[in-house]
Amino acid sequence: MRYDTIILGGGLSALVCGISLQEKGLKCLIVSSGQSALHFFSGSFELISTGGSQREAMDNLPDGHPYRKIGLDRVMELSKSVPEFFARAGYALSGEYDRNHVENTILGSQKQVWLTVGSEGDPPVRGRLPISPLGVKMQMDLRKRFETLGGDYLMGDRAVRGEFREGRLSSIFTENHGSSPFAADKFVMATGSFFSKGLVSTPSGICEPVLHLDVDFCPDREDWYGMGFFDNQPYMRFGVACSDRLEAVRNGEILPNVYVAGSLIGGADPIKEGCGAGVAIISALYVAGQILEESL
Amino acid sequence: MRQDTGFEQCMKCSICTVYCPMMEVNPAFPGPKQAGPDGERYRLKDPLFFDKALKYCLNCKRCEVACPSGVKIGDIIQTATATYGKSVPGLRDRMLANTDLVGRAASAFAPVVNPVVASRPAKALMDCTLGIDHRRTFPAYSSERFDVWFRKHAESGQTRHKDCVTYFHGCYVNYNFPQLGKDLVRILNAAGYGVKLLEKEKCCGVPLISNGLHKAAARNAKINLASIRLSGTTVLTTSSSCTLAIRDSYPEELGIGNSDIRENVILATRFLFENVESGRIKLSFRDDYHARIAYHTPCHLQKLGWNIYSVRMLEMIPGVELVRLDQQCCGIAGTFGFKKENYEHSQKIGEKLFSLIRDAAPDFVATDCETCKWQIEMSAGVRVLSPISVIAEALDFEKTTILNKHQSK
Ligand SMILES: Cc1cc2nc3c(=O)[nH]c(=O)nc-3n(C[C@H](O)[C@H](O)[C@H](O)COP(=O)(O)OP(=O)(O)OC[C@H]3O[C@@H](n4cnc5c(N)ncnc54)[C@H](O)[C@@H]3O)c2cc1C
Ligand code: SF4
Numbered sequence: 001m002r003y004d005t006i007i008l009g010g011g012l013s014a015l016v017c018g019i020s021l022q023e024k025g026l027k028c029l030i031v032s033s034g035q036s037a038l039h040f041f042s043g044s045f046e047l048i049s050t051g052g053s054q055r056e057a058m059d060n061l062p063d064g065h066p067y068r069k070i071g072l073d074r075v076m077e078l079s080k081s082v083p084e085f086f087a088r089a090g091y092a093l094s095g096e097y098d099r100n101h102v103e104n105t106i107l108g109s110q111k112q113v114w115l116t117v118g119s120e121g122d123p124p125v126r127g128r129l130p131i132s133p134l135g136v137k138m139q140m141d142l143r144k145r146f147e148t149l150g151g152d153y154l155m156g157d158r159a160v161r162g163e164f165r166e167g168r169l170s171s172i173f174t175e176n177h178g179s180s181p182f183a184a185d186k187f188v189m190a191t192g193s194f195f196s197k198g199l200v201s202t203p204s205g206i207c208e209p210v211l212h213l214d215v216d217f218c219p220d221r222e223d224w225y226g227m228g229f230f231d232n233q234p235y236m237r238f239g240v241a242c243s244d245r246l247e248a249v250r251n252g253e254i255l256p257n258v259y260v261a262g263s264l265i266g267g268a269d270p271i272k273e274g275c276g277a278g279v280a281i282i283s284a285l286y287v288a289g290q291i292l293e294e295s296l
Numbered sequence: 297m298r299q300d301t302g303f304e305q306c307m308k309c310s311i312c313t314v315y316c317p318m319m320e321v322n323p324a325f326p327g328p329k330q331a332g333p334d335g336e337r338y339r340l341k342d343p344l345f346f347d348k349a350l351k352y353c354l355n356c357k358r359c360e361v362a363c364p365s366g367v368k369i370g371d372i373i374q375t376a377t378a379t380y381g382k383s384v385p386g387l388r389d390r391m392l393a394n395t396d397l398v399g400r401a402a403s404a405f406a407p408v409v410n411p412v413v414a415s416r417p418a419k420a421l422m423d424c425t426l427g428i429d430h431r432r433t434f435p436a437y438s439s440e441r442f443d444v445w446f447r448k449h450a451e452s453g454q455t456r457h458k459d460c461v462t463y464f465h466g467c468y469v470n471y472n473f474p475q476l477g478k479d480l481v482r483i484l485n486a487a488g489y490g491v492k493l494l495e496k497e498k499c500c501g502v503p504l505i506s507n508g509l510h511k512a513a514a515r516n517a518k519i520n521l522a523s524i525r526l527s528g529t530t531v532l533t534t535s536s537s538c539t540l541a542i543r544d545s546y547p548e549e550l551g552i553g554n555s556d557i558r559e560n561v562i563l564a565t566r567f568l569f570e571n572v573e574s575g576r577i578k579l580s581f582r583d584d585y586h587a588r589i590a591y592h593t594p595c596h597l598q599k600l601g602w603n604i605y606s607v608r609m610l611e612m613i614p615g616v617e618l619v620r621l622d623q624q625c626c627g628i629a630g631t632f633g634f635k636k637e638n639y640e641h642s643q644k645i646g647e648k649l650f651s652l653i654r655d656a657a658p659d660f661v662a663t664d665c666e667t668c669k670w671q672i673e674m675s676a677g678v679r680v681l682s683p684i685s686v687i688a689e690a691l692d693f694e695k696t697t698i699l700n701k702h703q704s705k
């Protein structure tokens with residue numbers, strides 16, 4: 001089966017990318033092996049939570065951070081479009097795109113956040129831990145929006161391998177569809193990090209199991225974990241290697257028609273920097289923008 | 297009988313519990329996490345931990361589709377019921393399960409059986425003696441079985457085509473609705489394919505498994521697999537549940553290996569789509585065909601992930617306006633909803649789907665499962681067709697036959 005763009009993943013990043021492309025009329029397929037980190041969504045997105053003004057806080061990000069690749073000013077431009085994007089999907093977000101506000105967490109502490117579902121100051125919506133009813137609803141609603149716009153969503157199916165031709169990815173194969181290939185002009189890898197098995201740890205190191213993309217990680221296992229709970233955890237920054245345009249790299253060569261989005265990209269530490277949802281959303285919009293530019 | 301169900305892979309995230317339709321309507325059902333991987337840990341320690349409420353599981357597999365860790369929750373529950381739920385299935389369950397046996401008998405006396413089964417006194421009788429809910433509409437039996445029709449009227453002409461496929465018709469087509477099988481044979485013939493039936497076809501086993509008759513199911517599975525191997529061709533199906541059973545339940549729930557033929561058993565809409573896409577066959581549709589169709593994805597087809605093929609085939613028809621319904625369980629789950637004790641739950645689960653259908657206001661609903669069809673026709677009051685029958689209604693057979701002439705000998 002043929003599509004304009006095929007997105008591997010099924011979480012926040014995949015959905016934001018898929019919806020953006022379908023909104024402009026590209027025919028997309030999302031292949032998702034199971035439900036995503038969005039099911040644990042607290043109700044607030046974080047862009048960067050290390051300081052007051054977001055743009056200033058970003059100046060302290062290390063080289064190789066996804067925001068640095070995208071360009072900090074471009075990140076802020078994309079950030080500006082996020083409330084509108086969610087409004088089209090039926091979600092009113094409160095908060096400013098360029099300034100954090102303070103949220104009370106369920107643990108009683110306070111946290112710097114970017115955009116919040118509903119209005120500021122609402123008590124955080126949480127049901128029985130760990131599942132978040134709001135996250136579940138958002139996952140379902142975004143999927144529905146993607147499908148209503150004409151996208152196909154394969155739920156509970158795992159991409160298992162790709163077929164390459166002349167330095168490009170030509171098609172992917174999935175568990176459920178066996179030998180029937182899914183072909184496309186462009187592909188987006190948004191399979192998440194360790195939690196979603198977008199990255200797996202093997203005796204020979206960290207690998208990306210579907211396309212065997214190059215992964216940035218420290219080769220010495222001793223360096224993976226910080227000593228204390230609150231220390232830097234270097235493994236958090238592991239992820240697939242990519243160009244400044246977020247094109248994937250395989251065997252040291254750029255794959256010109258495969259982009260990477262979301263927590264699969266290396267270089268970010270979502271816990272320390274408070275940038276999990278931000279990286280997922282901003283990279284997805286950035287990648288979608290490039291695909292659109294090249295297709296129109 | 298225990299297979300690799302991956303229950304140790306469970307990371308206790310509870311995502312499965314969000315997608316279980318039974319848990320939503322029935323507080324007595326512990327839900328996929330507790331009935332599945334959590335319960336399994338206890339049951340392995342002591343079978344006394346087996347909870348009778350596991351019988352409420354619909355085996356719809358929606359939990360498996362949602363699980364991020366690939367735990368085969370439905371299989372764990374079904375296997376536990378078979379292993380620890382010692383109760384011997386009663387007459388009613390055995391009747392509902394033995395679609396082959398009952399179908400054979402009922403087809404032979406269809407003119408008598410149909411009005412009797414549909415009559416009020418019979419329904420009341422079945423309700424109080426058998427526990428089959430009187431509010432159910434029974435599918436009518438056909439007076440001529442599909443396999444009998446095929447051997448009499450179609451078989452001899454099949455060898456003039458160069459290529460050949462085998463059709464696994466299943467009990468529904470054979471005893472209740474031969475027209476669907478006839479539609480498929482006509483489409484395939486026009487597309488240049490000859491059709492044959494399996495040397496021996498038995499009920500796929502789905503109703504047997506869900507009524508705890510695993511031994512009988514395994515017997516059928518072995519006969520079907522032997523015939524499929526013997527056929528040496530692609531085997532097409534028109535029922536999503538038969539397909540899932542042959543491909544996945546045989547190895548996973550019955551422990552019978554099928555890896556040599558698993559990839560050859562596919563839904564007819566997938567076969568047609570792939571042949572059209574590769575340019576191997578050409579279909580020409582009538583230009584006077586118009587319909588607003590709502591497509592419903594059966595739970596077992598969602599598990600297979602093949603609904604996209606049926607949807608694409610319907611979208612291929614120029615006069616079709618297609619509404620893709622949000623995937624919701626219809627609530628019948630095979631024979632489950634026929635049982636008196638399940639009727640209320642079954643209807644409550646389906647309510648979301650029924651209201652989506654009413655809102656879509658289609659001319660009719662298309663779906664790939666016969667029990668979804670009964671449930672929707674009875675509860676939403678709309679006609680339901682298989683995508684194959686829709687294609688047959690819309691196809692220009694004359695033109696299609698000419699376009700695929702080169703395929704014939
Ligand atoms: C538990 C948890 C809670 C969080 N809570 C918050 C929060 O409240 N606020 C916030 O700002 N950030 C939060 N974050 C961070 C941020 O929201 C997530 O990192 C972000 O949602 C990641 O999105 P993603 O799409 O990149 O990856 P994921 O959400 O991990 O999605 C990846 C998807 O890819 C699929 N997949 C993997 N491999 C394959 C394959 N081979 N084939 C097909 N599909 C595949 C998976 O099934 C999954 O659906 C949280 C992160 C976690 C882990
Ligand atoms: S979804 Fe899967 S991993 Fe999560 S609790 Fe259910 S069975 Fe366990």
Ligand code: SF4
Pocket residue numbers: 315316317318319327328331352353354355356357358359360369370373
């Ligand atoms: S198979 Fe269906 S009814 Fe059974 S536990 Fe899973 S989701 Fe619930």
